[in-house]
Amino acid sequence: MESSSTTPGGSARREATRQKLYEAAVTLIAEQGFSATTVDEIAERAGVAKGTVYYNFASKSVLFEELLRHGVGLLTASLREAAERTVREGGTRVDALDAMIRAGLVFIDRYPAFTQLYVAELWRTNRAWNSTLLVVRQQAVAVVEGVLHEGVANGEFSEEIDVPLTAAALVGMVLVAALDWKSFQPGRSLDDVHAALSRLLQGRVSGRR
Amino acid sequence: MESSSTTPGGSARREATRQKLYEAAVTLIAEQGFSATTVDEIAERAGVAKGTVYYNFASKSVLFEELLRHGVGLLTASLREAAERTVREGGTRVDALDAMIRAGLVFIDRYPAFTQLYVAELWRTNRAWNSTLLVVRQQAVAVVEGVLHEGVANGEFSEEIDVPLTAAALVGMVLVAALDWKSFQPGRSLDDVHAALSRLLQGRVSGRR
DNA sequence: CAATTTGAACTGACTGGTCAGTGCAAAAAC
DNA sequence: GTTTTTGCACTGACCAGTCAGTTCAAATTG
Numbered sequence: 001m002e003s004s005s006t007t008p009g010g011s012a013r014r015e016a017t018r019q020k021l022y023e024a025a026v027t028l029i030a031e032q033g034f035s036a037t038t039v040d041e042i043a044e045r046a047g048v049a050k051g052t053v054y055y056n057f058a059s060k061s062v063l064f065e066e067l068l069r070h071g072v073g074l075l076t077a078s079l080r081e082a083a084e085r086t087v088r089e090g091g092t093r094v095d096a097l098d099a100m101i102r103a104g105l106v107f108i109d110r111y112p113a114f115t116q117l118y119v120a121e122l123w124r125t126n127r128a129w130n131s132t133l134l135v136v137r138q139q140a141v142a143v144v145e146g147v148l149h150e151g152v153a154n155g156e157f158s159e160e161i162d163v164p165l166t167a168a169a170l171v172g173m174v175l176v177a178a179l180d181w182k183s184f185q186p187g188r189s190l191d192d193v194h195a196a197l198s199r200l201l202q203g204r205v206s207g208r209r
Numbered sequence: 210m211e212s213s214s215t216t217p218g219g220s221a222r223r224e225a226t227r228q229k230l231y232e233a234a235v236t237l238i239a240e241q242g243f244s245a246t247t248v249d250e251i252a253e254r255a256g257v258a259k260g261t262v263y264y265n266f267a268s269k270s271v272l273f274e275e276l277l278r279h280g281v282g283l284l285t286a287s288l289r290e291a292a293e294r295t296v297r298e299g300g301t302r303v304d305a306l307d308a309m310i311r312a313g314l315v316f317i318d319r320y321p322a323f324t325q326l327y328v329a330e331l332w333r334t335n336r337a338w339n340s341t342l343l344v345v346r347q348q349a350v351a352v353v354e355g356v357l358h359e360g361v362a363n364g365e366f367s368e369e370i371d372v373p374l375t376a377a378a379l380v381g382m383v384l385v386a387a388l389d390w391k392s393f394q395p396g397r398s399l400d401d402v403h404a405a406l407s408r409l410l411q412g413r414v415s416g417r418r
Numbered sequence: 419c420a421a422t423t424t425g426a427a428c429t430g431a432c433t434g435g436t437c438a439g440t441g442c443a444a445a446a447a448c
Numbered sequence: 449g450t451t452t453t454t455g456c457a458c459t460g461a462c463c464a465g466t467c468a469g470t471t472c473a474a475a476t477t478g
Contacts, residue, residue, distance in 0.1 A: 034244075035241075127240075165394075166409055176377050222451090264453070
C-alpha cells in the first residue's frame with residue numbers, strides 16, 4: 001500500500017532549495033533593500049542557478065512576500081506562545097508583556113536580518129506587496145493588542161489606555177532598541193537588554209535606586 | 210569642486226531649486242525606496258530638467274545624503290529646543306522627555322514622508338551613505354541621551370537605567386507609534402496620541418483608573 | 419538484478435528593457 | 449557677461465525574467 005506519498009507542499013529537496021533561497025534573500029535584502037538586491041545575487045548566495053529561483057517562485061516580489069509571511073509566522077507563534085505560557089502558569093498580563101518582550105528579543109537575536117528588513121519595508125506605500133505588508137504588520141501587533149485587551153478586561157490595566165497605539169508603541173520600543181543593540185552594542189547580553197526594557201515597561205525609570 | 214552647502218556663491222535661485230528637489234525626492238523615496246526611485250521621476254516631480262539635478266548635486270546618492278542631513282537637522286533642532294525650553298521653565302527631566310515626545314510627533318505630523326524614509330533606511334548596512342547614516346542616527350538619539358544623563362546626574366532617574374538603550378527604545382516607541390498613527394488612524398488628534406504615549410512613558414499603564 | 423524511462427528540479431546563456439550619468443548648444447535669469 | 453536652467457540625444461552598465469537543454473533519483477520493465 002502506498003504510504004502518504006508526495007506531501008502537499010513539495011518534495012523535501014524542493015523545500016530545502018526554497019529554504020536556502022529564503023536565507024540568502026533575507027540577509028541581502030536586509031543589507032541593501034529589495035530593489036537594490038538582484039536575483040543573480042540571491043541565486044549566487046544560495047548556491048543555486050538563477051533559473052532555480054524562477055522555478056521555485058513566480059517572481060522576485062513573490063519570493064519576498066513569501067519570505068515575509070514565513071518570518072512573521074515564526075515571530076507571532078513565538079510571541080503568542082510566550083504570552084499563553086505566562087498566563088497559564090499564573091502570571092499577570094504585565095508578566096505576559098514582559099515575556100513577549102523577551103520572546104521578541106530572542107527572535108531578533110536569532111534573526112536580526114529579518115527584523116531589519118521588516119522595519120525597513122513595513123511602512124512603504126505604493127508597493128506591489130502592500131496588502132501582504134498590511135496583513136503581516138497586523139499579525140504581530142495583534143498579539144500584543146490581545147494581551148492588552150485581556151488586561152483591561154480583568155482590571156489589570158487602566159481602561160483609559162489606547163490599545164492599538166500602545167501596542168504599536170511597545171512593538172516599536174522593542175524593535176528599535178533591539179536593532180540598536182545588534183548594530184551598536186552587540187556585546188551586550190540578552191538579559192541585560194531585557195532588563196533595561198522591563199524597567200521602561202514598568203515605569204521604573206523615574207526615582208532613585 | 211565646492212559642492213558643500215552654504216557656499217558663498219549660493220544664490221537664492223539655486224537654493225530654491227535645491228529645495229524643490231528635496232521635496233520631490235523625499236516623497237518619492239519614502240514611497241518607493243531609494244533604488245526604485247529614478248532621477249527622471251525626481252526631476253519631473255520637481256518640475257525641473259534632469260540636467261538641473263546634476264548641475265545642483267553631484268549624484269543621486271549625494272542628493273539623498275544631503276536630504277537626510279537637512280531633515281535630521283530640523284528634527285534635532287526641534288527636539289533640543291523642546292527639551293531646553295522645558296528645563297528653562299522649571300520642568301523636570303520627565304517633563305522634558307514628554308516635551309520631546311510631543312516635538313517628535315509634531316515633526317512627524319509635518320514631515321511624514323521624511324520620517325518614513327528615515328526609518329526605512331536607518332538600519333541598512335553596506336550602502337554607500339553608511340557613514341552619513343551613522344552620524345544622522347546618532348544625532349537624533351544623542352539629544353534624548355543627553356536628557357537622560359542629566360536626569361541621572363540630578364537624581365531624577367535611577368542610576369541603573371541604561372542610557373543608550375533607553376534612549377533608543379524611547380525613540381522607537383515614538384517613531385513606530387507615530388507611523389502607525391499616520392498610516393492607520395490618521396483621524397486621531399496629535400493630543401490624543403501624545404496622551405497615550407505620555408501614559409506609557411510614566412508607567413501609568415498598570416492599575417485601574 | 420541491470421537497463422531503461424520518466425519527470426521534477428535545476429541550469430545558465432540570452433533578451434528586451436531600464437536607468438544613472440554625460441555632453442552640449444541654446445535659452446533664460448540675474 | 450556670468451550663472452543657471454533647459455532639452456534631448458546618447459552610452460554603457462545592469463537586471464528581471466525566459467527557455468531550450470541537462471541532471472539525476474526513483475519508478476518501471478525485462
